Each structure stands twice: as C-alpha cells, then as structure tokens.
Amino acid sequence: MIKVLVIDDSPLIRMVLTEILQQAGDIEVVGVAEDPYEAREKIKTLHPDVLTLDVEMPKMDGISFLKNLMRLRPMPVIMVSTLTKQGSPVTLEALEIGAVDFIAKPSVNVASQLQSYAELLYQKIRVAHKAKLRPFKPHDDKDVTVVNEFKAFSSQAVLAIGASTGGTEAIKEVLIRMPTHCPPIVVTQHIPPVFSTSFALRMDKTCAITVKEAVDGDVLKPGFAYIAPGDQHLKVVRRGTQLHCLLDNGELVNRHKPAVDVLFHSLVESVGKHTSAVLLTGMGSDGARGLLALREVGAHTFAQDEATSVVWGMPRAAFEMNAAQALVPLPKVCQQLLKSAARN
Template sequence: MIRALIVDDSSLVRRLLTEILEQADDIEVVGTAHDPYDAREKIKQLNPDVLTLDIEMPRMDGITFLRNLMRLRPMPVVMVSTLTAEGAQETIEALSLGAIDFVCKPRMDIAHGLESYAEEIVAKVRAAARAKVGRSDQRAGKPRPQHPVAKIGSSKVIAIGASTGGTVAIQQVLEEMPQTAPPILITQHMPPGFSAAFAQRLDGICEASVCEAKDGQRILPGHVYIAPGGEKHLELTRDGSRYSCRLRAGELVKRHRPSVEVLFDSMASVAGRHGIGVLLTGMGTDGAEALGRMRAAGAHTIAQDEASSVVWGMPGAAVKAGAAERVLPIGSIAGAIIQAASAASTSSGER
C-alpha cells in the first residue's frame, strides 16, 4: 500500500486529492497538511511514501520547502502546479530540485479540473512511489565529463524522447553536448505552456541554442528543438538537403500529444541511417516501438539504463523489445551520442 501525504493550503484541493487517490486500491492518504510547517511534522509522524506538494502556499512556498526536503530527507514528491507561465517556471525549477513529476490544477473550476485528471494523478503517485530519489546536494556540482573532440557528421540528426524524470535527464545530456553537435529534436511529455519555460531554462545553461519548436522551422547544427507541450506532435521533415520541424495536430498517440512515437517514426522514415534515437526515463511505453523502427532503418539507438532512470518504463520497454543497440547510464549517453555522430565512429563500423 502506498502511503500518501497531501500538502496544500486549499481545503478544497486537499479534499479532492484525497478522494481521487483513495479511489485507488493501492493508495492510502495517511494525512494532509495545510502548509510546509505542518507537513514537516506530519512527515515525521506518518512516514509517507509519497508527497503531493502545492507550490503557492503561505508562510513558506513549495519550492523552498522542496529544496530543504531534498537536502535533509529526500522522498518522492509530485508537485501540484497552476497552469500559468509563472507556474510553469516554478514547476521546472521543482523538477530540477528532485520532484518526480507534476500535475496541473486550473485557476477556475478546480473541482472539475482535478477530477478530469484523476487517472493521471493516480498514475503519477504510483510512479513516484517506485521512483529513485537522491539528495539534491549529491546531484549538484558534478563536473561535466570531457568528451574527446571528434569531427561531427553534418548529416546526422538526433531525436530524444522522455517523460517522468525526463527534464533532469535531458538537461544532463544537453549540458555535455558541444555547440558543434548535430541538431536535436526533443519530445518531453508536458502540458501547454511548460515546454517554453523548459526550453528557456535549458537555453541559459547549455552550449547549444535551445528553443520551443515552430512549424516549418529549419533545423540547424548546434540547435535544440523542443516539442510544444500538449498541443501538436513534432516530426522531422526534409526538403532536399534541408531538415525542418513539422508540428502536426492529431489524435493522442500512446496516450500522449506530443508523442515520442510520432517523432521517432518520422526519424526512421526521413533520417534513416543518419538518425540517432535516444529514449530516456519515463512512465509507459511511448517511443519504444518506434525506436525499434529507427534501428531497423539503420539509425543508432540508445536507451537509458534502469539504475539511472527515475521510472524505467519507456526505455525498459525498448530494451525488452530489442530496440536499443546500447543501454547506458545517463552520465554516459552524451558521450555515446557524440561518438555515434562523429565521422570516425561511422567509418569504423561501431554499431
């Protein structure tokens, strides 16, 4: 049984989340807290497995509490964020501090809004209970690995897919990529508005230029293109020698839009052997089958290993299906991408 503690200053939200979570046979809400100080005492008394944590609270905000929690008593946390630009930036910061995932609550009609996300909330609390959590001070300050300089193949294109735990994993990979890296397309499961904040954050800390992808945007080396959250699928297209982004409206694929499956399938058909596919931590199976089609088309394919994944759902499904030619810890993936993209690794036949 998963023991959950709900931390929110709204009595309505506390009641709604309690009702939603207790509909699941394997989740018990052991308590609620109206602010971080109350939560601190309830954590000591009740020893919960998972915390749901509001961002905007009196006396101490959720970000400050999360930072202290992850330093002193790390545990799985699912953030409860508002669907606003400010809420998106705070949520991205919370994920970087160690929160496992987040759910959104609307500013209006909260009761209906949260109930419509009931299945997602339950799934994310379950995933958080299984997730790996480390101290925030253990994650910070690690020196970047120095990868050998290699001649990068100009025709290569990289596609990365991720979900739960992916924002931190993607950052770890991109921080190690040189400015001369091939273009990178990314699908990370996010709601509308959050991908722009994610791209802005990455752009400030990575050598490559990072932006939210636009329809028809030309794809260039040294640039990273992130699929707009919750709106359209991101695909790779080609006109002669030029690659471009295509944003396409459509049904949910593998229960997601944007879907990693859609991105990887476009990579298989458009880039073929010039593609590099990377599937990182995430809940579910999105991207696993299409990574196999990328590999069949001649692309290099990489999956994150179980030990370094927050949730080994998507990469695990790819590994079990034989879609990944290499299974690596997150700290080795950037180097493997650079190796696969270099002219030397292509000519040496290391596949």
C-alpha cells in the same frame, strides 16, 4: 496501500485531493497539512510514502520546503501546480530539486473532468512511489564539462531524444554536455504546452548550444536543439537538401501529444541510418516501437539504463523489444550519441 500526505494551504484543494485519492483502492490519505511546518511534523509521525505539495504556501514556500526535504529526508513528491506561465518556471525548479512529477490543481468546478484527472493523479502517485530518488545537492551548471573529444560530425547526422517522467532533468544532463558544433538535436518530452516554452528557455540559458521550442518550418542546424511544443507532435521532414521541423496537431499517440513514437518514425523516413536516438526515463512504452523502427533501418539506438532512470518504463520497453543497441548510464548518453555521429 500507498500512504499519501496532502500539503496545500487551500482547505478546498485538500478536501478534493483527499476525496479523489481515497477512491483509488490502493492509495490512502494518511493526513493533510496546510503549511510546511505542519507537514514536517506529520511526516515524522505518519511516515507517508508520497507527498503532494503545493508550490505557493504561507510561512514557507514549496520550493524551500522541498530543498530541505530532499537534502535531509528524500521522499517521492508530486507538485500540485498552477499550469501557467507564472507557475511553470517554479515547477521546473521543483523537478530540478528532486520532485518526481507534477500535476495541475484540480478544476473543482468542472465535474466532468474530475474522472480523467483522478486517473492521471493515481498514475503519478503509483509511479512516484516506485521512482528512484536523488538527494538534493546544490551545484553550478557551469562546472559541467562539455564533450569536446569529437572534432567533426557527419553532415547528415541528427540526434534524437525522447523522455517522459524524470525527463526534464535527464534531457538537461545530455544537452548541457553538448558542444556548439554538435549535429542538430530534436527532442520530445511529455510536457504541457506552457511548460515546454519555459523548459526550452531554461535549457537555452543553461547550455552552450542554442535550445528552442520547435516552430513549424524550422530548418535543422548544427548546434541547435529543437524541443517539441507541449500540445503538438514534432516530426522531421526532408525538403530538398534541408531537414525541417514539422508540427502536427493530430490525435494523441500512446495517450500523448507530443509523442516520442511520432518523432522517431518521422526520422525513419527523413534521416534513416544517419539518426542517433536515445530513449530516456519515463513511464509507459512511448518511443520503443519508433526506436525499433530506427534500429531496423540502421540507425544508432540507445536507451537509458535502469540504475540512472527515475522511472525505467520507456527505456525498459525498448530494451525488451530489442530496440536499443545498448543501455547507457545518463552521464554517458551525450558522449554515446556524439560518438555514433562522429566522422571517422
């Protein structure tokens, strides 16, 4: 049984989350806490495997508690967040500190949606239980060294990144090292709509390159990274001599929209062997078939290694179907992508 401690100042949310989790079969709610001080004591006595943590609470906010927790006693945390413009930057900060994942607060007045919510919550708890954790260490992003060893790149090169659970921080680790003359970068991360906007803004402030949420018709330019909106697939299409972003509001693919496979398959047609693509941390197998299709047309394909992945699901699927030419530790991904796109 996976032992869970539910931390939320709302009695109703504590009750709803407890009732949902107790029905999973392999998950046991060993306790609840209404604030971080009560949570701290219950962690010592109940020894939970996973925490669900509210962002806004009395006495101490969730972010401050999470920083202390990940510094002193790292453990898997799922943030239970309000999926709004106000809530998204704080939740992204929580992922930066070390939370494994996040989920929306349950809509307790919409009974028809509770079953799908429950299945998603179970999945996130199970993944968090097995996730690799990293202690929180405050650092200055300005201290990161940009990869400047490659002076020129093929004019036809495009870099592509796909990720899911743990991906916001993994993508940051890649983009923050990119030089301003790098090839165009396209990114699909499994993320809700409002969060993709906040994530792109956060990356743009952090990185030397320009990072933006992709807009339909955007022309791909060097030194730019284009992040798929949280509710649309991102494709790359060729129009004459230029490459453009195309947003597609089609069906879910591999239960996701945006889906990594959609992006990678579009690159097979539009960029082909000039693509350098990597599949980063995430649960499931989205992106593996697309990466294989890219490899089969001569593109450079990579997957993050197990040791540096929060969840080695998507990269593992790619590795097992021989879609990736190499497994690469996260700190080396940027260099590997640039090396494969460098002009000899």
